[in-house]
Amino acid sequence: MIGEQFLQLPGPTPVPDRVMRAMSKAMVNHRGPEFKQILEEVVEGIKKTYQTKQNVLIYPASGTGALEAAVVNFISPGDRVLAISIGVFGDRFAKIAAEFGAEVEKLDFEWGTAADPQIIRKKLHQDKNKEIKAVLITHNETSTGAFNDIKTIRKEIMDHPALFIVDAVSSLAALDLQMDEWALDVVVSGSQKAFMIPPGLSFLAFNERALEIHKKNSNRKYYWDVTAGLQYLEKGQNPYTPAISLYYGLQESLNMMLGEGLDNIIARHKRYRDIVRAGIKEMGLDLLAADDVASTALTSVVAPKDIGANKIRKYLQEEFNIVLAGGQQKLNDIIFRVGHLGYVRDLDLLSVLAALEIALIKLGYKLELGSGVKAAQRFLLDKSE
Ligand SMILES: *Cc1c(COP(=O)(O)O)cnc(C)c1O
Numbered sequence: 001m002i003g004e005q006f007l008q009l010p011g012p013t014p015v016p017d018r019v020m021r022a023m024s025k026a027m028v029n030h031r032g033p034e035f036k037q038i039l040e041e042v043v044e045g046i047k048k049t050y051q052t053k054q055n056v057l058i059y060p061a062s063g064t065g066a067l068e069a070a071v072v073n074f075i076s077p078g079d080r081v082l083a084i085s086i087g088v089f090g091d092r093f094a095k096i097a098a099e100f101g102a103e104v105e106k107l108d109f110e111w112g113t114a115a116d117p118q119i120i121r122k123k124l125h126q127d128k129n130k131e132i133k134a135v136l137i138t139h140n141e142t143s144t145g146a147f148n149d150i151k152t153i154r155k156e157i158m159d160h161p162a163l164f165i166v167d168a169v170s171s172l173a174a175l176d177l178q179m180d181e182w183a184l185d186v187v188v189s190g191s192q193k194a195f196m197i198p199p200g201l202s203f204l205a206f207n208e209r210a211l212e213i214h215k216k217n218s219n220r221k222y223y224w225d226v227t228a229g230l231q232y233l234e235k236g237q238n239p240y241t242p243a244i245s246l247y248y249g250l251q252e253s254l255n256m257m258l259g260e261g262l263d264n265i266i267a268r269h270k271r272y273r274d275i276v277r278a279g280i281k282e283m284g285l286d287l288l289a290a291d292d293v294a295s296t297a298l299t300s301v302v303a304p305k306d307i308g309a310n311k312i313r314k315y316l317q318e319e320f321n322i323v324l325a326g327g328q329q330k331l332n333d334i335i336f337r338v339g340h341l342g343y344v345r346d347l348d349l350l351s352v353l354a355a356l357e358i359a360l361i362k363l364g365y366k367l368e369l370g371s372g373v374k375a376a377q378r379f380l381l382d383k384s385e
Contacts (some may be wrong), residue, residue, distance in 0.1 A: 006322040008352055010142045010170055010298040012192040012199050013342035015249070019197055022252035023245045030244060036236025038247050043233070045254030046203055049172055049195075049262065050187060052179035054207040057229040060243040063169035063190030066202030068096050069224035070165055070186050074210050076218045077101025079133040082123060082162070084115050088143035088328045093136045093167055100219055102134075111331065112144045112300070114293040121156040133213075134163040140171035143328045145300035145337060146289040147175060151182045158183065163210055169193060169202070173257060174269045174297040174341040185210045194265075194297065196256070196342040197249040269296035271383070272340035272349060275376045279353040282375035283360065283367055288335050297341040300327075302334065307363045309336040315359040322355055350376055 007014050028034040039058075046056050059065050071093075075081060081102040083094035086109045098104045107123060109115050115137065124132065135157065140147045154164055165186040168177055172187075173194035179187050184207075191201035206214070206226065214226055228239040257265060273296040280287060280301050288300035303309035309326060310333045316322040325337040340349060353372045360367050 001321045003321060006320065006348070006351070008339050008344075008348065009323060009325045010193065010337060010339035010341065011190075013194070013196060013339060014344070015198055016196055016253070016256065016343050018256065019249045019252045023198075023249040025245075025248050027244055030242055031237055033236075035242075035244065035247075038251055039233070039236050039238070039242075042247060042250050042254060045251075045258060047205075048258060049254075050177065050179045050189075050203075050205050051181065051262070052187075052205055052207075054179065054205055055211065055226075055230060056203060056205045057226055057233065058238070058242070058247075059202050059204065059224070060200060060240075060246070061202050062192070062199050063167075063188065063202045064092070064096075065224075066188045066190065066204045067093055067167060067169075068100075069202075069204050069221075069226070070188050070206075071096050071100050071102070072219040072221040072224050073204075073214050073217060073226045074163055074165065074186055074206070075100065075102050075134050076216075078103065080105065080131045081134045081136060082107060082120075082132050083136040084120060084138075084148070085109070086113060086115055086138065086144060086146055086148065087111050087141040089141055089167060089169070090136075090138045093138065097134075097136060105132075112146055112288040113290070114146050115148050115153065117149060117153045117156045120153055124157045124160040124162065127160065130161055132160070132162045134165055136165050137167070139166050139168040139177060140175055140295050140297050142170040142298060142337075143331065144288055145295045145298050146293045147171065147295045150177065150184070154182050154184060163213060170297050170341065172203075173262070173265055175295070176266050179205060180207075191246065191250065194269075194341045195250065196253045197246060200243050201246050201250060266296070269341060271346065272296065272344060273299065274379055275346060275349045276338055276340060276353070278379040279349075279372035279376040283357065283372040288331075298325075298337050298339045300331075300335045300337050303336060304360070304365050307360075307365060308333045311363055312336060312356070312359050315362060316355055319359070320355040322352060324352075346380060
């Protein structure tokens with residue numbers, strides 16, 4: 001088929017040409033002055049996206065690597081941990097903590113909904129002896145397209161000393177997240193979502209409170225040890241060989257992002273959410289997440305039962321080269337997910353809606369051709385007035 005894959009996934013996301021070109025530069029010595037300059041620049045840039053002045057380390061790993069780094073550096077075996085889950089990624093964070101010896105208590109909320117701040121508050125309030133050492137939570141749940149109100153939840157439990165550890169892999173630079181203002185202790189993110197670079201880097205940000213707890217941490221670690229990471233960062237280096245090409249890409253993508261401005265980026269993602277939701281609603285399909293908890297990074301659509309989500313995805317890929325994500329685990333074939341984070345344009349989403357209408361009609365769904373696209377166009381027109 002002509003042209004590149006039309007990647008509308010919640011990661012990996014499309015990579016701008018500028019970033020691709022930046023990544024084709026020759027290698028430099030990762031212990032030399034050129035790399036030091038790049039490392040210092042990208043760490044400063046990442047801090048701006050996190051809205052933090054705290055520590056940031058970069059790992060050559062996908063997001064899960066930095067989730068594991070968060071666990072082994074800040075949670076010791078035997079620590080009681082409250083793991084809040086609203087989907088697959090919340091479950092994963094809980095599993096990693098359990099694997100490294102934490103006594104994990106899961107607090108599950110129905111998939112497609114967000115965590116209830118009052119229930120979390122009550123849970124921590126019941127912990128009179130302050131035995132819970134950490135709270136794990138996902139900001140944007142990529143498996144469902146619902147997001148947690150991190151700011152409110154954090155505020156509700158400020159009187160409890162547990163470390164507040166956030167998986168922001170698919171939310172940073174797509175949803176507003178203010179690490180310092182909201183008093184988040186540890187925040188994890190990754191490269192292949194809103195940062196517009198290929199998979200392979202993840203970021204671990206942590207404040208001084210977390211660092212003090214790290215100093216007494218007894219978990220096993222070597223590659224992920226933040227003590228080593230911080231020591232080398234002072235010299236402008238990584239403890240081990242970094243993924244140099246990805247740093248070139250990150251340097252370029254951060255230039256783009258900071259040039260556009262965080263507020264503009266967040267607003268742009270809100271617009272994507274609204275375009276897609278306007279179109280889908282008009283087609284008469286259900287959305288998994290309600291409006292007030294709907295992610296600006298992706299949208300989960302419930303497929304017509306008699307067709308199934310995977311047939312729709314297959315049709316879109318074969319006929320239009322459009323790649324949407326499927327449902328994970330119990331949501332397989334129930335939903336499909338439209339990613340709209342990072343390097344995306346309004347036009348891309350209009351195209352997805354137009355092609356989706358054709359797919360639905362072809363597969364037997366009753367729909368007035370153009371109705372969803374029209375609703376999205378109407379939304380954009382009204383917004384520009
Ligand atoms: C993508 C993602 C991850 C990390 O997954 P990797 O495949 O390891 O990059 C973790 N949490 C969330 C919420 C994600 O969206």
